[in-house]
Amino acid sequence: MFRVGRSTAVAALAAAALALSACGGSSDDSDSGSGGSAEGKTLTLWHYETGNSAMGTAWAQAMKEFEASHPGVKVKFEEKGFEQIQKTASMVLNSDEAPDIMEYNKGNATAGQLSKQGLLTDLTEQATKRGWDKLLSPSLQTTAKYDERGIMGSGKWFGVPNYGEYVMVYYNKDMFDKAGVEVPTTFDEFTAALDTFAKKGTTPIAMAGAEYPAQQLFYLLALNKADRAWIDSFELYKGKVDFHGPEFTYAAQTFSDWVKKGYIAKNSAGMKAEDMGVAFIGGKFPIMVSGSWWFGRMQEEIKDFKWGSFLWPGQFAPGSSGNIWVVPEKSENKDLAYDFIDITMKKESQNLLGNSGGIPVAADPAAITDEQNKELIENFNKLSTQDGLAFYPDWPAPGYYDVLVAGVQELINGNKKPEEVLDEIAQPYDDNLADIGG
Numbered sequence: 001m002f003r004v005g006r007s008t009a010v011a012a013l014a015a016a017a018l019a020l021s022a023c024g025g026s027s028d029d030s031d032s033g034s035g036g037s038a039e040g041k042t043l044t045l046w047h048y049e050t051g052n053s054a055m056g057t058a059w060a061q062a063m064k065e066f067e068a069s070h071p072g073v074k075v076k077f078e079e080k081g082f083e084q085i086q087k088t089a090s091m092v093l094n095s096d097e098a099p100d101i102m103e104y105n106k107g108n109a110t111a112g113q114l115s116k117q118g119l120l121t122d123l124t125e126q127a128t129k130r131g132w133d134k135l136l137s138p139s140l141q142t143t144a145k146y147d148e149r150g151i152m153g154s155g156k157w158f159g160v161p162n163y164g165e166y167v168m169v170y171y172n173k174d175m176f177d178k179a180g181v182e183v184p185t186t187f188d189e190f191t192a193a194l195d196t197f198a199k200k201g202t203t204p205i206a207m208a209g210a211e212y213p214a215q216q217l218f219y220l221l222a223l224n225k226a227d228r229a230w231i232d233s234f235e236l237y238k239g240k241v242d243f244h245g246p247e248f249t250y251a252a253q254t255f256s257d258w259v260k261k262g263y264i265a266k267n268s269a270g271m272k273a274e275d276m277g278v279a280f281i282g283g284k285f286p287i288m289v290s291g292s293w294w295f296g297r298m299q300e301e302i303k304d305f306k307w308g309s310f311l312w313p314g315q316f317a318p319g320s321s322g323n324i325w326v327v328p329e330k331s332e333n334k335d336l337a338y339d340f341i342d343i344t345m346k347k348e349s350q351n352l353l354g355n356s357g358g359i360p361v362a363a364d365p366a367a368i369t370d371e372q373n374k375e376l377i378e379n380f381n382k383l384s385t386q387d388g389l390a391f392y393p394d395w396p397a398p399g400y401y402d403v404l405v406a407g408v409q410e411l412i413n414g415n416k417k418p419e420e421v422l423d424e425i426a427q428p429y430d431d432n433l434a435d436i437g438g
Contacts, residue, residue, distance in 0.1 A: 043075050043336045047103035048082045054296035054358025055163060055322070061352055062343045069343075073336060082273075083211065086110070086401060093119040098328040101337035106143035106159060106324045107395030108235075112150030114326070115158040121327040123157040126338050132160055135345055135362040139389075140164065140321040149436050152395075153236065159324030162344045164359035165292045166319030166380055166389065167216050173306040175202070175286035187224060187313040197286055198262040205258075206285035207268035208276035209412045212394070214268070215404035216318050217289050218411070219393035222251035223316040228387060231316065235391045237433060243426035244419065252418035256411050269412040291318075295376055296357030311379050319380070319389040321361070397432035 049056040063075045127133045147155035184190040197204035225247045233239035258264050280288040281301050327337045350363035394401035407425045410416045
């Protein structure tokens, strides 16, 4: 069902394995399926990356290259919100409004669910024909493949990732210096840093309870008490998960305590990810715990202070391949969609992505020139080398994202006790486990 030994393969992400060039003559194939015969056609493309993010930058260039290599074909790009696609994808893809290609969240609860519903195109033949299977390490292919139950890690290709990602800690160097706080290397040092800021009247962690950031911090706290067997049980149904065991109990109690101690603002329950990011970029918080998808934007928008990033102090952190390109089954221009994916996997796009603050999967390492970007990739390699990529907390079950949002909001608001919140997040998980025969 699933290859457990992912760390060794992922570790090559930005190292020697990244030097692999496109295989199997994909350059020729890229233009053969459409090109001149596609005169007057339109490729409708959806994604939810901001324009100045690494992915947004690289994909904008890929759109230009696509149009240049496909005379007469226009790319109709429609920017969507993460939440918008998350909540409406199943309905839209089952209608005549489906795009030809779109970015979609990877994992059992999202891409896996759509594949099981027959809404995504099987890309297995294209992955082999165009060499995508050679460019992506086995572990990165985990989120591209789904079995008949919609469980990731094996089966047919239903998506193609062209970048990696992980959750880390962004910090404001100026605020750290002013408070006399050193970059922590252990969890005890990290909590001591939070305490130092809080006692000085500064809320240390920028947070967003209305979207993904809060549940990812909750998961990070659980991971600090977890091992690989627990992660595989939770994410891949390889064993039973006790939601009142030490992992989730610690996470819920600690998260609740952090709100009470002033490490997390009580009004953050209603904040969205964009609110959190803008607040950190504006210099209002010393710490933001979130993903590498913010990195390019930080480089672009932070002008008034020095900033940096470091790995979460623990063995594990949420991370995997990035989100995936999927081709809806109702796409009217599948060949064009395959061609576009091919362009985003080529050296030029991959190098641009890496130099724009992203984590490429097929770049030339020598072409990554920015020191901050190199550090970003090196930290990803370190995390993957220590078998630290733990996927994401909302992946296991359909609709689980909203369950976790609601649960963590209750921890922030203090409306329910930690053990009550754990009961709430356990039930939908257990129900889904029963549905798939677990």
